[in-house]
Amino acid sequence: MSSIGTKECTICCNDIPIADFTIFTTKCNHRICHACLLKHMNYLLNGKGKTNIECLTSDCHEIMEYEDIKRVADKDLFERYDHLCFRQAIRKMPDFRWCKNPTCGSGQEHFERDKAPIMICVACKEKTCYTHDVPWHEDRTCAQYDLEKVTTEGATKDTIDRETKPCPECQIRIFKDGGCSHMICTTSGCGYEFCWFCGADYKKILEDGNSHHEKTCELYNISAYRF
Incomplete structure (x- = not known):
């Protein structure tokens, strides 16, 4: 039972002062306590690396937009969101490739494209094939690499190199x-x-x-x- 001036948060089930409730998005206007919202955002942004933050209200799938995040988050959390959005944006660049060194995690644009397919990582110096988006195939040109036989279970070698890691x-x-x-x-x-x-x-x-x-x-x- 909530006392006067308080309301039960549907997430933590605690009685919270009404002034401490925050709307999720300007689209849905569902409210939870500010602490629960920050915890939810922190878990997704810092714990999962996700930027699509859905309303927690049952059957509501509205996503918090840029201005919603800016309105609610503190400086560090908003910078984390901004950083992740930037990383997502660069993934969409046609000349961008991630380093294929499994212990690196860096990436860069490769403007030479297929004309000079060897991309050398600025962070770890490992070589990646821009054309096939796999670790560089030593002693084989891209044309020779294309001719390699299909390997086990019908998956091509470049698919295995691209979609698996040791x-x-x-x-x-x-x-x-x-x-x-x-x-x-x-x-x-x-x-x-x-x-x-x-x-x-x-x-x-x-x-x-x-x-x-x-x-x-x-x-x-x-x-x-x-x-």
Whole structure:
């Protein structure tokens, strides 16, 4: 039972002063307490690296827009949101490629494109093939690489190189089948947990926060949210 001047938050179920409630978006006007909203945003932005923040009200799927985030977030949280939005934007650039070193997580534009397909990472100096978007195929031209046979289970080698990464512990390549960046190697006897983007030990990330990601990783954050 809420007392006069307070209201029960539908998320934490606590009686909160009405003045401490905040609307999710200007589109839906659903309200939860400011603390719950900040915790929700912090978890998605710093914990999951996601920028699509949905209203928590049942059956409402309105997304917080730029101005909604700016209205609610503190300086550090808004800068995190801005950073993630920037990373998402550069992914859409046709000349942009991520470094394929599984422990790097950096990326850059490669203006030479297919004319000079070897892209050398400015962060770790590893080579990536711009044309195929895979680790550079040593001793083979792009044309020779194209002629390689289809490998096991009908997947081409470039698909395997592009969509799998070696487990940092056992080195067996594993597919990312959706979801977040938290990977768990299902190889028998392994079970190592790591970040898909940079290969960092995820147990340390869960214990101490996102400062354990590599500094070039898009999820790295020195003031990270702790789970």
